Amino acid sequence: MNEKLELDKRKAFILATVVYEYIATAEPVGSLTLTQKYNLGVSSATIRNEMAELEASGYLVQPHTSAGRIPSDAGYRTYVDRLMQPESLTKDDSRRIRDEFREASRELADVIEQTTRLLSGLSGNLAIAIAPSRDMHAFKHVQLIWLSARTGLIVVVTSGGVAAQRVIEWTADVVADDLTRLSNALNSRFGGRVMEEIGPGDVDAVCAELGASTEIRDAVRLAFAAARQPDEPEIAASGAQNLLDQPEFHDLRKLRAILRIVEEQRTLYDLIADELNVEAAAEAAPHVRIGHELRADELSECSVVTVPYRFGDRGLGVLAILGPRRMPYGRLIALASGTARSLGEHLNDVEIR
Amino acid sequence: MNEKLELDKRKAFILATVVYEYIATAEPVGSLTLTQKYNLGVSSATIRNEMAELEASGYLVQPHTSAGRIPSDAGYRTYVDRLMQPESLTKDDSRRIRDEFREASRELADVIEQTTRLLSGLSGNLAIAIAPSRDMHAFKHVQLIWLSARTGLIVVVTSGGVAAQRVIEWTADVVADDLTRLSNALNSRFGGRVMEEIGPGDVDAVCAELGASTEIRDAVRLAFAAARQPDEPEIAASGAQNLLDQPEFHDLRKLRAILRIVEEQRTLYDLIADELNVEAAAEAAPHVRIGHELRADELSECSVVTVPYRFGDRGLGVLAILGPRRMPYGRLIALASGTARSLGEHLNDVEIR
DNA sequence: GCTTGGCACTCCCTTGTGTCGACTGCTAGC
DNA sequence: GCTAGCAGTCGACACAAGGGAGTGCCAAGC
Numbered sequence: 083m084n085e086k087l088e089l090d091k092r093k094a095f096i097l098a099t100v101v102y103e104y105i106a107t108a109e110p111v112g113s114l115t116l117t118q119k120y121n122l123g124v125s126s127a128t129i130r131n132e133m134a135e136l137e138a139s140g141y142l143v144q145p146h147t148s149a150g151r152i153p154s155d156a157g158y159r160t161y162v163d164r165l166m167q168p169e170s171l172t173k174d175d176s177r178r179i180r181d182e183f184r185e186a187s188r189e190l191a192d193v194i195e196q197t198t199r200l201l202s203g204l205s206g207n208l209a210i211a212i213a214p215s216r217d218m219h220a221f222k223h224v225q226l227i228w229l230s231a232r233t234g235l236i237v238v239v240t241s242g243g244v245a246a247q248r249v250i251e252w253t254a255d256v257v258a259d260d261l262t263r264l265s266n267a268l269n270s271r272f273g274g275r276v277m278e279e280i281g282p283g284d285v286d287a288v289c290a291e292l293g294a295s296t297e298i299r300d301a302v303r304l305a306f307a308a309a310r311q312p313d314e315p316e317i318a319a320s321g322a323q324n325l326l327d328q329p330e331f332h333d334l335r336k337l338r339a340i341l342r343i344v345e346e347q348r349t350l351y352d353l354i355a356d357e358l359n360v361e362a363a364a365e366a367a368p369h370v371r372i373g374h375e376l377r378a379d380e381l382s383e384c385s386v387v388t389v390p391y392r393f394g395d396r397g398l399g400v401l402a403i404l405g406p407r408r409m410p411y412g413r414l415i416a417l418a419s420g421t422a423r424s425l426g427e428h429l430n431d432v433e434i435r
Numbered sequence: 436m437n438e439k440l441e442l443d444k445r446k447a448f449i450l451a452t453v454v455y456e457y458i459a460t461a462e463p464v465g466s467l468t469l470t471q472k473y474n475l476g477v478s479s480a481t482i483r484n485e486m487a488e489l490e491a492s493g494y495l496v497q498p499h500t501s502a503g504r505i506p507s508d509a510g511y512r513t514y515v516d517r518l519m520q521p522e523s524l525t526k527d528d529s530r531r532i533r534d535e536f537r538e539a540s541r542e543l544a545d546v547i548e549q550t551t552r553l554l555s556g557l558s559g560n561l562a563i564a565i566a567p568s569r570d571m572h573a574f575k576h577v578q579l580i581w582l583s584a585r586t587g588l589i590v591v592v593t594s595g596g597v598a599a600q601r602v603i604e605w606t607a608d609v610v611a612d613d614l615t616r617l618s619n620a621l622n623s624r625f626g627g628r629v630m631e632e633i634g635p636g637d638v639d640a641v642c643a644e645l646g647a648s649t650e651i652r653d654a655v656r657l658a659f660a661a662a663r664q665p666d667e668p669e670i671a672a673s674g675a676q677n678l679l680d681q682p683e684f685h686d687l688r689k690l691r692a693i694l695r696i697v698e699e700q701r702t703l704y705d706l707i708a709d710e711l712n713v714e715a716a717a718e719a720a721p722h723v724r725i726g727h728e729l730r731a732d733e734l735s736e737c738s739v740v741t742v743p744y745r746f747g748d749r750g751l752g753v754l755a756i757l758g759p760r761r762m763p764y765g766r767l768i769a770l771a772s773g774t775a776r777s778l779g780e781h782l783n784d785v786e787i788r
Numbered sequence: 789g790c791t792t793g794g795c796a797c798t799c800c801c802t803t804g805t806g807t808c809g810a811c812t813g814c815t816a817g818c
Numbered sequence: 819g820c821t822a823g824c825a826g827t828c829g830a831c832a833c834a835a836g837g838g839a840g841t842g843c844c845a846a847g848c
Contacts, residue, residue: 148828323694341676
């Protein structure tokens with residue numbers, strides 16, 4: 083790969099057209115195709131010269147001598163950053179998104195999953211969603227419920243809904259009144275706070291005041307910990323079978339590598355989650371990572387579009403679309419952004435105030 | 436397909452060996468292979484005659500003239516029903532199952548998913564689990580929780596854990612005391628009952644006695660309905676990428692058809708759920724369906740092993756393994772049965788009494 | 789009458805060959 | 819700087835030949 087010479091207008095147009103055409107056809111693009119299908123005003127020989135220079139500069143590559151050119155990572159990157167024209171949602175997509183969220187669940191986990199289904203259906207790729215971070219949720223309510231002398235239930239509610247619930251078994255008998263008093267004390271102490279402000283120490287303090295047993299204290303601690311940070315990352319993915327339609331995944335090894343990533347939620351989470359930190363402060367803008375930019379060999383022929391979405395000022399989640407590098411970036415960015423916006427609005431609507 | 440003549444001992448052995456060998460190698464089995472790898476005491480010519488008769492009777496088929504034989508659905512069926520020797524769990528599998536459940540979650544949805552992960556890992560196929568039916572769960576507790584004048588939370592607890600929870604918004608102000616009184620009334624009325632005995636009429640009666648608003652009544656009704664019968668079937672599947680390793684799924688069309696079935700939970704549920712009814716009364720025995728017995732064209736080259744599992748006397752779920760017809764039935768039946776047993780025990784342990 | 793060795797036959801799969809077509813790079817001329 | 823023309827490269831495809839695995843059948847043997 084040589085020096086990246088600044089692209090003159092014609093080179094830029096040729097590069098953009100090659101990317102566009104390759105995305106559409108999945109076939110290497112030759113000089114003749116370009117002159118025939120697009121009005122370039124010059125002959126194919128000229129295009130050949132230009133394409134040779136674009137290849138020397140690292141924007142295009144040639145699969146083999148007698149084939150046309152396909153974009154390199156750098157070619158896609160330039161296309162996405164500078165050449166492509168932004169698209170907006172079509173009326174139809176817009177309507178489908180609106181309709182979907184009109185009937186969406188109030189339950190966070192369900193919403194997340196439903197959203198990936200919607201987005202994978204619209205985009206024809208694999209869609210992923212990470213639930214909004216919970217640290218900024220407002221504490222709403224905690225209730226310890228007496229089920230029997232040796233069992234109870236604890237429920238923590240935040241502005242995002244039921245954030246933790248668990249059944250507890252105790253080794254010593256517990257009285258219902260004690261649980262009620264503790265619930266009341268916790269509620270009055272924590273009311274108005276944001277979840278990230280409530281640490282184990284705060285729980286301990288309240289429990290100590292009321293003389294709660296260590297068993298009860300531990301249960302409350304665990305519930306609050308789970309409310310802030312669930313055991314497993316809250317993530318959903320769907321539409322893996324869409325990838326089968328893409329010619330680049332007809333190679334079984336690549337397909338297997340990707341399916342493995344999707345089934346292992348942890349790696350999937352890691353793949354997307356850096357967006358949570360990077361973009362936390364910045365404006366919620368779509369972000370595209372192409373091929374090797376994903377820093378995963380299995381994904382070197384993939385691209386990912388990520389869009390953070392806001393849950394009021396109460397947390398940040400991420401939507402993502404994963405597909406072949408040869409993806410319609412403009413449309414997918416519009417889809418992801420539009421869906422993220424509607425998702426944010428929906429979450430706002432179902433927020434507990 | 437002709438008359439199914441009763442198999443004499445030698446035919447039975449040959450059929451069993453062909454199935455066994457084909458399961459192991461995925462290659463059509465010829466007469467020479469049989470005489471060389473297995474001690475049959477007769478020449479390959481004799482085997483050829485026998486195999487021709489087995490084919491005439493419908494137990495074997497020949498992919499093409501110059502190939503060996505592979506089992507037909509009927510061949511697999513006979514193998515599974517009468518020829519195969521039952522296997523028991525290996526020490527190693529046994530240990531892995533035990534270890535897994537030792538650390539398993541108490542949360543039903545998590546357990547189900549964890550189980551499919553375990554079973555797909557052990558079996559190298561696609562594993563599916565349907566959560567136990569809830570009708571026989573014992574009602575334990577219902578709690579209406581006041582969050583604010585216009586919002587509340589309702590939680591229904593059964594012997595299986597938290598069966599329903601939902602946040603409710605009201606259009607008229609609600610007083611905390613009313614919710615508490617209603618909770619108490621519902622609890623004392625329904626205590627000791629089984630969920631299937633609690634209908635909307637019963638809820639209405641209690642609400643009417645306490646003069647609860649129609650809004651509150653509807654919320655309670657919905658919560659009880661959801662506790663008995665969730666909106667979506669509770670089902671989990673994992674290990675789809677295992678199927679990629681099987682040569683029969685290297686054909687992309689077949690693969691896509693199967694992935695589609697797996698991603699559509701509804702069809703997956705329908706595929707497995709008849710076991711719930713059929714086996715409800717019978718003893719919890721493994722059941723194998725082979726090829727066309729599945730009554731789905733896309734699955735004509737697949738088999739499914741299903742094993743019901745009991746949650747005490749309180750409900751019935753199903754574990755299933757889906758894979759190519761050419762699956763190691765003995766091992767998979769042992770794995771599914773063993774996992775189902777451990778799952779039942781685990782659920783019993785975490786049951787709320 | 790069952791079994792067996794032998795043999796002709798079938799058909800898939802692999803390999804090799806040749807043709808075709810797409811595309812390139814280069815050169816000479818405008 | 820652009821273009822037409824041309825030779826060269828290489829993959830895709832079709833086709834034929836050969837090898838190999840396996841069969842069915844038959845005649846001979848125990």
